[in-house]
Amino acid sequence: xxxxxxxxxxxxxxxxxxxxxxxxxxxxxxxxxxxxxxxxxxxxxxxxxxxxxxxxxxxxxxxxxxxxxxxxxxxxxxxxxxxxxxxxxxxxxxxxxxxxxxxxxxxxxxxxxxxxxxxxxxxxxxxxxxxxxxxxxxxxxxxxxxxxxxxxxxxxxxxxxxxxxxxxxxxxxxxxxxxxxxxxxxxxxxxxxxxxxxxxxxxxxxxxxxxxxxxxxxxxxxxxxxxxxxxxxxxxxxxxxxxxxxxxxxxxxxxxxxxxxxxxxxxxxxxxxxxxxxxxxxxxxxxxxxxxxxxxxxxxxxxxxxxxxxxxxxxxxxxxxxxxxxxxxxxxxxxxxxxxxxxxxxxxxxxxxxxxxxxxxxx
Amino acid sequence: xxxxxxxxxxxxxxxxxxxxxxxxxxxxxxxxxxxxxxxxxxxxxxxxxxxxxxxxxxxxxxxxxxxxxxxxxxxxxxxxxxxxxxxxxxxxxxxxxxxxxxxxxxxxxxxxxxxxxxxxxxxxxxxxxxxxxxxxxxxxxxxxxxxxxxxxxxxxxxxxxxxxxxxxxxxxxxxxxxxxxxxxxxxxxxxxxxxxxxxxxxxxxxxxxxxxxxxxxxxxxxxxxxxxxxxxxxxxxxxxxxxxxxxxxxxxxxxxxxxxxxxxxxxxxxxxxxxxxxxxxxxxxxxxxxxxxxxxxxxxxxxxxxxxxxxxxxxxxxxxxxxxxxxxxxxxxxxxxxxxxxxxxxxxxxxxxxxxxxxxxxx
Numbered sequence: 001x002x003x004x005x006x007x008x009x010x011x012x013x014x015x016x017x018x019x020x021x022x023x024x025x026x027x028x029x030x031x032x033x034x035x036x037x038x039x040x041x042x043x044x045x046x047x048x049x050x051x052x053x054x055x056x057x058x059x060x061x062x063x064x065x066x067x068x069x070x071x072x073x074x075x076x077x078x079x080x081x082x083x084x085x086x087x088x089x090x091x092x093x094x095x096x097x098x099x100x101x102x103x104x105x106x107x108x109x110x111x112x113x114x115x116x117x118x119x120x121x122x123x124x125x126x127x128x129x130x131x132x133x134x135x136x137x138x139x140x141x142x143x144x145x146x147x148x149x150x151x152x153x154x155x156x157x158x159x160x161x162x163x164x165x166x167x168x169x170x171x172x173x174x175x176x177x178x179x180x181x182x183x184x185x186x187x188x189x190x191x192x193x194x195x196x197x198x199x200x201x202x203x204x205x206x207x208x209x210x211x212x213x214x215x216x217x218x219x220x221x222x223x224x225x226x227x228x229x230x231x232x233x234x235x236x237x238x239x240x241x242x243x244x245x246x247x248x249x250x251x252x253x254x255x256x257x258x259x260x261x262x263x264x265x266x267x268x269x270x271x272x273x274x275x276x277x278x279x280x281x282x283x284x285x286x287x288x289x290x291x292x293x294x295x296x297x298x299x300x301x302x303x304x305x306x307x308x309x310x311x312x313x314x315x316x317x318x319x320x321x322x323x324x325x326x327x328x329x330x331x332x333x334x335x336x337x338x339x340x341x342x343x344x345x346x347x348x349x350x351x352x353x354x355x356x357x358x359x360x361x362x363x
Numbered sequence: 364x365x366x367x368x369x370x371x372x373x374x375x376x377x378x379x380x381x382x383x384x385x386x387x388x389x390x391x392x393x394x395x396x397x398x399x400x401x402x403x404x405x406x407x408x409x410x411x412x413x414x415x416x417x418x419x420x421x422x423x424x425x426x427x428x429x430x431x432x433x434x435x436x437x438x439x440x441x442x443x444x445x446x447x448x449x450x451x452x453x454x455x456x457x458x459x460x461x462x463x464x465x466x467x468x469x470x471x472x473x474x475x476x477x478x479x480x481x482x483x484x485x486x487x488x489x490x491x492x493x494x495x496x497x498x499x500x501x502x503x504x505x506x507x508x509x510x511x512x513x514x515x516x517x518x519x520x521x522x523x524x525x526x527x528x529x530x531x532x533x534x535x536x537x538x539x540x541x542x543x544x545x546x547x548x549x550x551x552x553x554x555x556x557x558x559x560x561x562x563x564x565x566x567x568x569x570x571x572x573x574x575x576x577x578x579x580x581x582x583x584x585x586x587x588x589x590x591x592x593x594x595x596x597x598x599x600x601x602x603x604x605x606x607x608x609x610x611x612x613x614x615x616x617x618x619x620x621x622x623x624x625x626x627x628x629x630x631x632x633x634x635x636x637x638x639x640x641x642x643x644x645x646x647x648x649x650x651x652x653x654x655x656x657x658x659x660x661x662x663x664x665x666x667x668x669x670x671x672x673x674x675x676x677x678x679x680x681x682x683x684x685x686x687x688x689x690x691x692x693x694x695x696x697x698x699x700x701x702x703x704x705x706x707x708x709x710x711x712x713x714x715x716x717x718x719x720x721x722x723x724x725x726x
Contacts, residue, residue, distance in 0.1 A: 137611040147547050150555055184510050184599040192513055192596070217603025221611035230600075233555070236547040237597050238604050240580025245608035248500040248584035252643065253616075256636040266633025273619040273626035280615065 004036045006100050007317055008093040011041030012068035012086045014105030014303045014310070018045050021105065024301075024310025025060070026053040031311070032318055038099055040065050040086040065089055069110045071303065078110035079117055087111065091118045094296040101297035101317035103288075105310065108300060112148055115291050115298040122326065124333035125293035127152075129160045129232070130300065131167050132289035133316075134242060135281055136223030142167045142177075143220070143228040146289060147236035157181060157198035157229055158205075162336060163292040164227035165209040166328040171319045176208060177226035180215035182234060190214065194231075207332045246281045284309030288316030293329070297321055367399045369463050370680055371456040374404030375431035375449045377468030377666045377673070381408050384468065387664075387673025388423070389416040394674070395681055401462055403428050403449040428452055432473045434666065441473035442480055450474065454481045457659040463684040464660035466651075466676050471663060475511055478654050478661040485689065487696035488656035490515075492523045492595070493663065494530050495652035496679075497605060498643055499586030505530045505540075506583070506591040509652060510599035520544060520561035520592055521568075525699060526655040527590035528572040529691035534682045539571060540589035543578035545597060553577065557594075570695045580604075609644045647672030651679030656692070660684055 009025060011018040018041055029035050037060035039046055050057040067085040069078050082088045087110065090102040095118050104111050112128070121128055131144035144164045149156060161179050168177035181199055183191040191214070202211045215224050220238060230238065253274075257267040267274070279285060283302060287309040291298045297320050301313035372388060374381040381404055392398050400423035402409055413420040430448040432441050445451045450473065453465040458481050467474050475491070484491055494507035507527045512519060524542050531540035544562055546554040554562075554577070565574045578587050583601060593601065616637075620630040630637070642648060646665060650672040654661045660683050664676035 135611075137614050150547065150553075182600060184513065184596055190513075217600040217605075218607030218610065220604055221607035221609075223611075233547055234597055234600050237545060237580040237593075237601055241583055241601050241604040242580075242608045244581030244584035245605050246584075246612060247581065248498075248586075249609060249612050249640075249644065251500050252640050253637075256640045257633055259636050263633045263636035266629045266631065266636070268629065269632065270620055270626045270629025273622050273629070274616075276622075277612075277615050277619045281612065 004034050005032070005318060005321060006036045006038065006098065007314060007321075008038040008040065008090040008099035008102045010087045010090045010102070010104045010106075011039050011046050013107070014301065014305065015071075017105065018042070018049060020305065020307040020310050022046065022049045022053065022056070023307035024305075024314060026056040027307060027311035028314035028318075029056050029059060031315070035059065035318070037061070038063060038090075038093055040089045040093075041068065042066075042086075063089065069107055071107050073107055073110055075109040075113035078107070079113045082110060082114055083118070088114050088118070091115050091296075091298060094298065095119055100321040101299060103299045103301060103310070103313050103317050105301040105305060105313075106303045108147065111298065111300055112291065115294055119294040119296040119298070121293050122295055122329065122333075124330075124337065125159050125163070127156055127159075128291050128293040129156075129163060130289050131164055131292050132239070133171065133286045134220065134239060135286055136221055138223030140172060140286065141220070141223055141226055141228060142172070143230070143235055143239060144292060145230065145232040145235050146239050147232045148291070149232040151233070152194060152231035154194045154197035154201065157194060157231070158201050158336070159293065159333075161198070161202055161209065161211070161227065161229045162207060162332045163329055164229055165207070166325055166332065167290065167292065168226045169208070169328060170323040170325050171316065172226060174226050176210050178212050179209045179227040179229060180212045180219070180225040182220075182228055182230035182238065183214035183216065186214045186216065198229075205336050207335050208328075243283055250278070250281070285312060288313030290316065290320060295326075297325070367397050368395070368681060368684060369399045369401065369461065370677060371401040371403065371453040371462035371465045373450045373453045373465070373467045373469075374402050374409050376470065377664065377668065378434075380468065381405070381412060383668065383670040383673050385409065385412045385416065385419070386670035387668075387677060389419040390670060390674035391677035391681075392419050392422060394678070398422065398681070400424070401426060401453075401456055403452045403456075404431065405429075405449075426452065432470050434470050436470055436473055438472040438476035441470070442476045445473060445477055446481070451477050451481070454478050454659075454661060457661065458482055464662060464680040466662045466664060466673075466680050468664040468668060468673065468676075469666045471510065474661065474663055475654065478657055478659075482657040482659040482661070484656050485658055485692065485696075487693075487700065488522050488526070490519055490522075491654050491656040492519075492526060493652050494527055494655050495602070496534065496649045497583065497602060498649055499584055501586030503535060503649065504583070504586055504589055504591060505535070506593070506598055506602060507655060508593065508595040508598050509602050510595045511654070512595040514596070515557060515594035517557045517560035517564060520557060520594070521564050521699070522656065522696075524561070524565055524572065524574070524590065524592045525570060525695045526692055527592055528570070529688055529695065530653065530655065531589045532571070532691060533686040533688050534679065535589060537589050539573050541575050541587075542572045542590040542592060543575045543582070543588040545583075545591055545593035545601065546577035546579065549577045549579065561592075568699050570698050571691075606646055613641070613644070648675060651676035653679065653683060658689075660688070
């Protein structure tokens with residue numbers, strides 16, 4: 001690979017493909033000049049679109065595929081017939097070292113199945129997790145798993161915590177992120193056994209995070225911690241509840257600002273302030289969920305994202321690729337394993353550097 | 364009992380007890396003239412407060428208790444020593460037929476344990492569930508379980524659906540409420556086995572609800588259905604996520620309306636419209652969660668509720684008591700049992716009337 005950053009795209013995924021994919025790539029390219037793209041999909045649709053974006057056209061390669069994965073295609077079927085689809089090929093290009101990351105929109109289940117099958121999980125990770133940024137009153141936090149695994153055991157949760165902390169260090173730039181497990185109360189006696197066990201394990205291990213114990217649903221919006229860890233069922237419900245609540249309030253706000261002449265005048269004056277709030281809450285500006293724990297970077301964009309939203313997802317891919325996410329996770333997994341299994345390994349942390357002394361047992 | 368409606372109160376529960384309990388009772392009494400109260404707690408604190416509310420004073424009886432349950436007391440300990448506490452006595456008065464319902468603030472775990480122990484679950488209900496109204500863009504919906512049961516099986520979920528539908532018919536006044544199970548997708552192949560099985564059962568049975576299948580986290584705020592059914596872990600996270608997101612947006616909105624002279628002027632003009640939105644989202648106006656499925660009515664108020672909030676919880680108690688919630692649930696349970704177990708029972712619904720034909724097996 002050259003010093004350029006190469007991102008592969010599935011041009012055919014998402015509700016408004018390939019238009020928003022191409023437009024999104026063009027927006028991302030304007031921001032990051034060393035960006036290159038490999039674009040998979042139907043060239044008869046892609047090539048004419050590229051004429052609108054001459055700069056993008058000069059830094060991308062279009063690779064034609066006949067097959068695309070539809071939005072409703074079952075993961076099992078995608079796995080059987082989808083490896084030579086635009087989605088499968090975009091992931092394969094990461095596996096082959098041709099691209100630093102793949103950005104895909106649309107069918108999440110198919111993405112997950114193909115990404116897991118083609119890239120496999122990292123050593124030490126049992127199951128990948130879907131992680132994303134969410135808006136909070138303090139800025140942004142990371143939440144995972146957002147739906148890759150409906151049921152999770154204690155080891156999954158501990159691994160999610162490690163991966164989430166690596167995400168926060170990479171994208172939010174926090175050196176030692178605060179991490180908590182989502183629970184129905186903050187007391188140690190609450191929650192399922194998996195949660196209680198994971199809590200105990202995270203309190204004992206020595207990894208690059210500031211583990212805070214439990215947080216509750218209202219702690220998400222408050223931004224209580226940098227990383228919220230949960231199983232894929234709860235995480236999926238929670239992130240969609242955040243989105244749904246924000247949408248509900250926005251629609252009620254809109255209605256109530258239209259209800260009288262006074263409120264209409266008010267809305268005119270407050271317009272630009274309300275717009276900046278709207279931007280902070282707009283899912284497009286937090287777009288780009290990462291399949292964490294794979295041997296390669298795959299970023300999922302919302303199927304309904306705008307071109308700005310798709311560009312945000314490409315932005316997440318760039319952050320991840322440039323900041324050695326995988327390396328961060330591997331190092332923490334090593335630390336985890338030596339703290340948990342490693343009778344005879346003593347670790348000390350000094351100014352961020354981990355000093356390790358291995359004491360071998362004498363026979 | 365007389366034609367008066369009698370509500371028993373634990374005056375000592377909640378963050379600002381006994382003040383807000385007494386003030387809340389006074390507000391509720393102003394709205395509903397046939398209301399009477401039995402107030403349990405420390406009379407040296409309660410009696411002086413009552414002098415401020417002469418109307419309330421004339422329609423309540425104060426019953427002194429030495430013991431109160433603290434906010435942090437473990438459920439097991441509350442069960443051992445709490446039966447003669449103000450909380451325990453308030454529940455006992457429902458059991459003894461002295462009060463139509465008890466309204467309690469504070470320690471949810473202790474309330475649950477004592478209510479379950481003293482009142483026992485209704486025939487046909489394996490576990491009680493905590494249900495409450497939540498604000499949506501269409502008005503209000505019912506959600507349950509909000510935290511009584513961390514893990515739930517298919518039967519629990521089916522029973523929750525029945526209880527939630529009865530809640531909606533009683534409090535929202537919907538004749539045939541729409542009901543859905545909260546899931547990570549709307550397709551039938553998504554979710555845990557318990558959810559899939561409960562979905563299948565609810566599709567088959569003939570009860571007074573319009574069962575819609577699955578809904579997702581964003582369906583809550585959209586008000587997609589009248590009743591959202593889920594396990595206590597997910598429900599607790601979801602309702603707290605709604606609250607947390609609303610709080611986050613309110614604080615960001617407040618900040619953004621202060622950021623410039625223009626936005627300050629706008630806020631002045633739009634003030635009353637914004638206030639009515641604030642009221643719709645204020646948890647105090649949706650206060651009053653019901654422990655469903657017990658042989659008696661127990662309503663939980665938020666520990667941090669205002670006196671207005673506490674009055675809302677009393678309002679829920681009144682709705683429930685006046686509209687025969689328990690009768691509605693019992694009838695649906697009978698229908699459920701005859702549809703599920705009843706080989707040989709055929710049901711047909713005609714203009715809302717259930718026609719039942721029992722076909723006995725011949726020997």
